[in-house]
Amino acid sequence: MKLFVGHDTRGADIARLAARFTISLMTPQSAPITRPSLAALAAVFGRYGNLTFGGGGATVGVLQQELQQRRNWITREQFHLCFGLSRLTPGTNMLAFCTGIGWMTRGWRGAAVALLSASLPATVIAIAATALFDLRSQAPLMKAAFHGALAAAIGIIFNTCWQFTESVLTRANRVRIVVILLASVAMQTFFPLSPARILLLAALAGAFWPDEGTK
Amino acid sequence: MNVFTLYLILLKATITTFSGLASLPLVRDELVLHRHVLTDEQLNTAVVVSRTTPGPVGLYIVSVGYYAAGVPGAAAGWFAMTTPALAILLLLRFIGPRREHPRVRRVLESIVAASAGMLFAASIPLARESLNDSITVVIAVITATLLITKKADSVVLIGGAALVTLVAARLA
Numbered sequence: 001m002k003l004f005v006g007h008d009t010r011g012a013d014i015a016r017l018a019a020r021f022t023i024s025l026m027t028p029q030s031a032p033i034t035r036p037s038l039a040a041l042a043a044v045f046g047r048y049g050n051l052t053f054g055g056g057g058a059t060v061g062v063l064q065q066e067l068q069q070r071r072n073w074i075t076r077e078q079f080h081l082c083f084g085l086s087r088l089t090p091g092t093n094m095l096a097f098c099t100g101i102g103w104m105t106r107g108w109r110g111a112a113v114a115l116l117s118a119s120l121p122a123t124v125i126a127i128a129a130t131a132l133f134d135l136r137s138q139a140p141l142m143k144a145a146f147h148g149a150l151a152a153a154i155g156i157i158f159n160t161c162w163q164f165t166e167s168v169l170t171r172a173n174r175v176r177i178v179v180i181l182l183a184s185v186a187m188q189t190f191f192p193l194s195p196a197r198i199l200l201l202a203a204l205a206g207a208f209w210p211d212e213g214t215k
Numbered sequence: 216m217n218v219f220t221l222y223l224i225l226l227k228a229t230i231t232t233f234s235g236l237a238s239l240p241l242v243r244d245e246l247v248l249h250r251h252v253l254t255d256e257q258l259n260t261a262v263v264v265s266r267t268t269p270g271p272v273g274l275y276i277v278s279v280g281y282y283a284a285g286v287p288g289a290a291a292g293w294f295a296m297t298t299p300a301l302a303i304l305l306l307l308r309f310i311g312p313r314r315e316h317p318r319v320r321r322v323l324e325s326i327v328a329a330s331a332g333m334l335f336a337a338s339i340p341l342a343r344e345s346l347n348d349s350i351t352v353v354i355a356v357i358t359a360t361l362l363i364t365k366k367a368d369s370v371v372l373i374g375g376a377a378l379v380t381l382v383a384a385r386l387a
Contacts, residue, residue: 111304150345153345159358176324184328
């Protein structure tokens with residue numbers, strides 16, 4: 001009986017070790033479920049990072065579907081961690097997201113491949129489009145069409161202002177957000193303060209504002 | 216314009232802001248108002264290019280670089296757009312576990328709110344430049360309304376707006 005008990009204990013230990021190993025594989029810090037090749041990484045980021053209209057938000061949505069749900073390269077937790085941190089990264093959030101996923105899946109090489117493949121093709125398209133717009137902008141028909149397109153761009157910028165505000169506004173922080181927003185408009189419009197200084201003042205205001213909770 | 220100086224100016228704009236168009240006030244301040252290497256119309260066109268081509272909105276920096284210094288300027292724009300993305304590697308290693316700290320959260324929210332305010336203020340002179348008749352005012356209002364309420368496709372809206380003014384010019 002003791003022998004059997006001993007066997008059972010060892011079996012239980014092995015089962016516990018196997019369970020721990022399996023759980024460790026599933027944690028965000030672990031290697032992804034399927035390790036992609038650098039070529040596969042370049043192909044996915046090249047295709048979905050550059051050929052999605054609608055800005056970075058739309059692209060990240062498509063990438064979540066491809067990387068997590070279809071290809072199983074990252075876990076849901078890894079996606080959430082990388083997406084959250086990409087929002088805290090300066091510059092274009094979508095490129096930070098791609099760089100982070102590349103690093104999680106294939107280290108430094110993956111980060112470099114993801115960043116290059118997610119940005120270079122779209123950059124070439126943007127240069128070509130700018131050159132074309134520049135060449136044709138004085139043609140009468142092009143000028144007339146541009147008149148409307150530039151007006152739409154103003155609408156797009158107003159929408160971006162609204163999206164920024166809406167993304168951070170909660171019932172708890174509304175006073176701070178509205179005060180900082182209006183102060184930024186006033187400082188940019190009426191005082192000779194550089195935008196970088198206004199952002200620094202906003203950061204200091206946020207750092208020393210009393211905690212409002214998370215309602 | 217010196218390409219390295221252009222890179223540093225554009226990098227200053229991208230690395231101190233947290234989303235595509237949020238860097239626009241800094242770009243306008245440096246390149247339109249102080250150095251005069253870019254016009255408001257070119258800046259506005261750069262926004263249109265970034266919204267009518269695939270990829271992130273932050274790509275407008277590449278068009279800005281192209282207008283300021285040709286293809287080398289566009290390359291400077293690309294470097295300025297991609298350099299800040301590397302900062303996520305530091306965040307993933309060190310700040311990731313602290314991102315829910317109340318003070319960190321408040322600082323980031325405040326920066327986003329200030330970015331919205333500055334972008335609104337910077338859009339006023341751009342609007343004065345572009346909204347110079349009743350048709351363009353209506354187009355801007357309808358575009359903003361459809362984007363906010365219906366999440367409409369900005370490419371379709373820009374195309375539709377271009378078509379409206381094109382037809383209006385042909386009929387005039």
